[in-house]
Amino acid sequence: MKIRIGKASDNDYTANDPYVSRYHALLFRDAEGCLLLEDLDSANGTYVNGVQIMRKRITLRDKVRLGPDFALNISEALKSGNDYSEAFSSLKSVYDGYVEQKVRIQSSNQFKTRLFQSLPFALPGVIGILIGFMGKGSPALFGISLFIAICAPATGIYMGAKQSAKIPKQLQDLSNRFKIDYVCPKCGTFLGEIPWESLANKKQCPVPSCKAKWTSGE
Numbered sequence: 468m469k470i471r472i473g474k475a476s477d478n479d480y481t482a483n484d485p486y487v488s489r490y491h492a493l494l495f496r497d498a499e500g501c502l503l504l505e506d507l508d509s510a511n512g513t514y515v516n517g518v519q520i521m522r523k524r525i526t527l528r529d530k531v532r533l534g535p536d537f538a539l540n541i542s543e544a545l546k547s548g549n550d551y552s553e554a555f556s557s558l559k560s561v562y563d564g565y566v567e568q569k570v571r572i573q574s575s576n577q578f579k580t581r582l583f584q585s586l587p588f589a590l591p592g593v594i595g596i597l598i599g600f601m602g603k604g605s606p607a608l609f610g611i612s613l614f615i616a617i618c619a620p621a622t623g624i625y626m627g628a629k630q631s632a633k634i635p636k637q638l639q640d641l642s643n644r645f646k647i648d649y650v651c652p653k654c655g656t657f658l659g660e661i662p663w664e665s666l667a668n669k670k671q672c673p674v675p676s677c678k679a680k681w682t683s684g685e
């Protein structure tokens with residue numbers, strides 16, 4: 468990635484200012500991926516935080532000025548080079564978070580579903596033992612235990628089904644959020660359920676009209 472900045476219209480980024488040279492400065496990344504700003508022997512100089520430079524590592528927070536008046540917006544200049552690597556790298560945590568949440572929803576619901584379904588089956592057995600301990604058993608107690616034996620499994624199946632019905636809803640909400648967040652930082656196209664590393668290997672957006680660069684470098 469090399470972004471040439473200056474007054475001439477054939478620059479990557481055109482700076483319209485009378486004190487900016489035709490080819491004023493160059494913005495690029497070094498081997499370590501750091502941003503470098505280089506003055507191209509401009510007439511009025513390039514300044515970083517008020518200090519004139521020939522070549523300097525910069526960050527997005529630095530104040531860059533070309534000549535006496537022109538304040539350069541570094542992020543804007545980077546966009547002219549179609550470089551979206553900074554915004555793209557932040558998508559890694561979006562993808563990782565999505566996968567983590569999905570696993571959590573699925574496993575927690577599976578556990579609750581099983582619990583609801585198995586507990587009521589165990590309950591009548593326990594009650595039967597209790598009744599046995601309470602003596603020879605009266606018809607009323609027998610009636611109650613029979614009632615529980617019939618109702619408890621039905622309740623368990625109902626609650627288990629209700630719990631498992633929550634899964635699609637929670638997963639749907641998660642997937643909706645993911646579709647909004649996991650998009651190309653330039654064109655906004657949803658990137659699909661493709662791991663971030665695979666996308667990084669593609670290096671750029673596959674949308675023909677976009678082709679935003681996702682990784683820095685040439």
Ligand SMILES: [Zn+2]
Pocket residue numbers: 651652653654655656672673674677678679
């Ligand atoms: Zn794109």
